[in-house]
Amino acid sequence: MGSSTKKKILVLGGxxxxxxxxxxxxxxxxxxxxxxxxxxxxxQPLLYQVATSGLSAPQIAQPLRGIxxxxxxxxxxxxxxxxxxxxxxxxxxxxxIYEYDYLVLGLGAKTSYFGNDHWAEHTHGLKTLNDALxxxxxVLRSLEMAEMETDSEKQKRLMTFIVVGxxxxxxxxxxxxxxxxxxxxxxxxxxxxxxxxRVILVEGSDKILGNYSDPLPASAQKQIEKLGVEVRCGxxxxxxxxxxxxVGGETIYAGTIIWGAGVEAVPLxxxxxAPLDRAGRIKVCPDCSIPGHPEAFAIGDIAHLVDTKxxxxxxxxxxxxxxxxxxxxxxxxxxxxxQMRKPEERKAFTYFNKGNMATIGRSxxxxxxxxxxxxxxxxxxxxxxVHLIFLVGFRNRIVVLLDWFYSYIxxxxxxxxxxx
Amino acid sequence: MGSSTKKKILVLGGxxxxxxxxxxxxxxxxxxxxxxxxxxxxxQPLLYQVATSGLSAPQIAQPLRGIxxxxxxxxxxxxxxxxxxxxxxxxxxxxxIYEYDYLVLGLGAKTSYFGNDHWAEHTHGLKTLNDALxxxxxVLRSLEMAEMETDSEKQKRLMTFIVVGxxxxxxxxxxxxxxxxxxxxxxxxxxxxxxxxRVILVEGSDKILGNYSDPLPASAQKQIEKLGVEVRCGxxxxxxxxxxxxVGGETIYAGTIIWGAGVEAVPLxxxxxAPLDRAGRIKVCPDCSIPGHPEAFAIGDIAHLVDTKxxxxxxxxxxxxxxxxxxxxxxxxxxxxxQMRKPEERKAFTYFNKGNMATIGRSxxxxxxxxxxxxxxxxxxxxxxVHLIFLVGFRNRIVVLLDWFYSYIxxxxxxxxxxx
Numbered sequence: 069m070g071s072s073t074k075k076k077i078l079v080l081g082g083x084x085x086x087x088x089x090x091x092x093x094x095x096x097x098x099x100x101x102x103x104x105x106x107x108x109x110x111x112q113p114l115l116y117q118v119a120t121s122g123l124s125a126p127q128i129a130q131p132l133r134g135i136x137x138x139x140x141x142x143x144x145x146x147x148x149x150x151x152x153x154x155x156x157x158x159x160x161x162x163x164x165i166y167e168y169d170y171l172v173l174g175l176g177a178k179t180s181y182f183g184n185d186h187w188a189e190h191t192h193g194l195k196t197l198n199d200a201l202x203x204x205x206x207v208l209r210s211l212e213m214a215e216m217e218t219d220s221e222k223q224k225r226l227m228t229f230i231v232v233g234x235x236x237x238x239x240x241x242x243x244x245x246x247x248x249x250x251x252x253x254x255x256x257x258x259x260x261x262x263x264x265x266r267v268i269l270v271e272g273s274d275k276i277l278g279n280y281s282d283p284l285p286a287s288a289q290k291q292i293e294k295l296g297v298e299v300r301c302g303x304x305x306x307x308x309x310x311x312x313x314x315v316g317g318e319t320i321y322a323g324t325i326i327w328g329a330g331v332e333a334v335p336l337x338x339x340x341x342a343p344l345d346r347a348g349r350i351k352v353c354p355d356c357s358i359p360g361h362p363e364a365f366a367i368g369d370i371a372h373l374v375d376t377k378x379x380x381x382x383x384x385x386x387x388x389x390x391x392x393x394x395x396x397x398x399x400x401x402x403x404x405x406x407q408m409r410k411p412e413e414r415k416a417f418t419y420f421n422k423g424n425m426a427t428i429g430r431s432x433x434x435x436x437x438x439x440x441x442x443x444x445x446x447x448x449x450x451x452x453x454v455h456l457i458f459l460v461g462f463r464n465r466i467v468v469l470l471d472w473f474y475s476y477i478x479x480x481x482x483x484x485x486x487x488x
Numbered sequence: 489m490g491s492s493t494k495k496k497i498l499v500l501g502g503x504x505x506x507x508x509x510x511x512x513x514x515x516x517x518x519x520x521x522x523x524x525x526x527x528x529x530x531x532q533p534l535l536y537q538v539a540t541s542g543l544s545a546p547q548i549a550q551p552l553r554g555i556x557x558x559x560x561x562x563x564x565x566x567x568x569x570x571x572x573x574x575x576x577x578x579x580x581x582x583x584x585i586y587e588y589d590y591l592v593l594g595l596g597a598k599t600s601y602f603g604n605d606h607w608a609e610h611t612h613g614l615k616t617l618n619d620a621l622x623x624x625x626x627v628l629r630s631l632e633m634a635e636m637e638t639d640s641e642k643q644k645r646l647m648t649f650i651v652v653g654x655x656x657x658x659x660x661x662x663x664x665x666x667x668x669x670x671x672x673x674x675x676x677x678x679x680x681x682x683x684x685x686r687v688i689l690v691e692g693s694d695k696i697l698g699n700y701s702d703p704l705p706a707s708a709q710k711q712i713e714k715l716g717v718e719v720r721c722g723x724x725x726x727x728x729x730x731x732x733x734x735v736g737g738e739t740i741y742a743g744t745i746i747w748g749a750g751v752e753a754v755p756l757x758x759x760x761x762a763p764l765d766r767a768g769r770i771k772v773c774p775d776c777s778i779p780g781h782p783e784a785f786a787i788g789d790i791a792h793l794v795d796t797k798x799x800x801x802x803x804x805x806x807x808x809x810x811x812x813x814x815x816x817x818x819x820x821x822x823x824x825x826x827q828m829r830k831p832e833e834r835k836a837f838t839y840f841n842k843g844n845m846a847t848i849g850r851s852x853x854x855x856x857x858x859x860x861x862x863x864x865x866x867x868x869x870x871x872x873x874v875h876l877i878f879l880v881g882f883r884n885r886i887v888v889l890l891d892w893f894y895s896y897i898x899x900x901x902x903x904x905x906x907x908x
Contacts, residue, residue: 124544133673146629487618
């Protein structure tokens with residue numbers, strides 16, 4: 069459908085960065101190609117809810133075609149990118165080649181084991197829908213096996229869950245697992261008591277949620293300990309084997325080990341010849357373009373940028389959204405004027421931090437908005453409201469609301485299904 | 489927890505039959521064991537909605553432990569039964585042995601290929617949650633591939649779906665697939681038009697929904713043809729190969745072949761030494777007990793019975809529920825009086841047919857309630873109401889209602905997610 073005079077914009081990745089770009093960019097005179105290996109956009113901040121049976125997969129995943137329905141200048145391709153040539157201005161997928169005038173690279177990050185890739189086979193990551201459904205299956209199955217188990221040592225091990233990483237992902241996951249045992253599965257079993265589920269949160273630094281100002285990390289630790297979670301800070305994981313984790317010179321035995329400790333950029337960045345940081349992220353110019361390639365931008369978790377305020381832009385969804393908006397303006401203007409500018413002539417990106425919040429469990433959270441610090445119920449209410457507003461565009465907003473409301477009232481969870 | 493004086497009731501299968509028995513039977517002085525290889529009860533009548541992205545899996549599947557929560561005399565086991573000894577009064581699972589005083593056999597049916605088991609690898613069944621998610625993935629992926637395909641023959645093939653079997657399962661499936669193409673995916677693609685999706689419904693007998701009185705089958709055919717479905721009656725399937733189906737001397741090429749033509753009892757019935765019909769179902773006594781074993785009952789799709797009215801009890805969920813209620817009374821009374829009766833002394837089962845209804849698509853259905861025959865919008869409204877009422881006990885009733893309501897208004901579907 070694209071005529072040869074139309075500028076071609078190739079968007080790689082339908083995550084927060086890529087999708088937001090597509091939504092923002094509505095120039096009629098361009099041909100936009102969006103390529104993702106998945107057919108859906110994933111609302112990653114709620115992935116832990118799928119993992120702990122609180123939400124179903126479709127409630128946090130929305131088909132890209134559906135979101136971008138009726139946008140005739142935009143074509144969505146289900147394809148996996150295998151090579152990008154910045155020189156040749158094309159990307160090669162499994163199915164076809166995509167040529168471009170402008171490139172928007174938003175392929176995001178994947179779980180990082182900091183060089184210990186063999187740990188992957190003994191742990192569950194928490195980045196994809198498959199990861200989340202895998203954890204759900206594994207956790208529910210472990211409890212079923214514990215109910216059958218007659219050896220009390222084995223039973224204890226099946227009921228022990230380790231979460232590695234004291235960032236928001238790990239904290240939310242550990243809190244939700246503890247609630248699952250303490251409240252949700254109450255009176256569901258006859259031979260075990262799910263209240264005895266043991267959840268251990270392992271963090272290498274000296275506190276959890278360390279990116280928050282004091283006293284919020286300490287408050288978060290107090291709140292999560294109230295749920296029965298054991299918090300172990302100050303020691304890095306030494307080794308992980310099947311059902312075993314070494315930390316601080318001790319070995320912990322656990323039926324489930326969840327890895328939420330770190331991410332790195334997708335491996336494709338290594339092919340680009342662009343400068344990378346230690347996590348494989350592209351060190352972009354202040355305008356988010358890739359050095360030497362003003363027509364190619366990297367945004368979201370795949371980009372490394374110290375912004376105009378002198379601070380590194382964090383790998384969070386608001387940053388990805390803001391970057392997408394920023395470059396959509398740049399590109400729209402240049403296409404309109406027919407003139408590609410130099411990176412230094414373009415506006416530099418500045419991250420506006422609207423605040424951070426992390427949930428721990430029902431009525432338990434911390435939030436930091438500018439100088440305002442909250443914890444407990446008020447922070448949790450704020451978290452709830454923000455996440456509901458954030459789900460705008462997701463068709464099942466009301467359903468998510470109802471599900472949460474239902475869970476809040478009676479501690480049930482709607483998605484406790486083990487798939488075969 | 490069970491003391492030795494308590495009677496042990498073993499319930500195999502948590503489908504409509506087995507679960508209803510557990511719900512009905514609330515004698516405090518018994519020990520009930522419910523064994524299922526899945527952790528959830530499945531609302532099978534809506535499985536086609538999961539397959540066609542209308543509902544998410546957890547919306548029609550509910551954890552057995554959750555449903556039976558707090559029933560302290562009842563223990564649920566996630567286990568797969570491998571052997572049943574009617575003589576020894578025990579069943580052997582993969583994990584343990586279950587001894588019983590009374591047996592309730594409700595293991596149901598599985599897809600039958602009428603002796604052509606090799607067709608299974610080229611078709612999708614529609615009996616389990618996995619089947620439904622498999623169809624959803626396959627259908628969505630076929631359309632994604634068609635969007636990429638440059639060879640128009642291959643493209644057509646990817647957009648052709650065959651449904652075998654003109655019973656309610658096949659009709660509902662074919663109708664929902666046609667709607668998916670015609671309405672739901674409208675304006676989602678750029679290189680294909682999902683309106684051109686070809687859905688072919690193949691039925692061996694001379695009409696679809698042949699168990700309804702005339703003129704309902706003809707009305708159903710007219711309604712489904714309005715949706716664009718091609719109906720081919722009067723010829724049995726001759727052969728199925730990968731992407732190819734022979735019927736009436738012709739070969740049809742299709743990217744997807746769904747098999748909804750028949751069911752048979754699970755293979756375990758063959759070990760019992762009990763009389764079986766051609767579909768492997770146990771020919772039970774009028775009270776639903778297995779001949780020669782008054783302590784063992786078979787109910788639901790696994791049982792074959794000509795009831796007191798002289799008609800074979802159909803393999804539908806209302807029949808399973810009624811049988812469960814029937815035998816729960818028998819067993820409760822005998823445990824109360826401490827005396828096991830002979831089958832001929834017990835009340836015989838009579839199936840009460842409250843009516844049948846099959847849905848075809850939005851505003852399209854047929855219904856037969858006693859002498860009342862309905863089709864089109866009134867039948868569809870009746871179908872909708874009955875299925876919503878039927879979902880009682882399912883915690884997500886409201887959510888299902890909302891989803892349907894939403895779909896009804898704007899032809900969207902909430903679960904268009906391809907899993908990896």
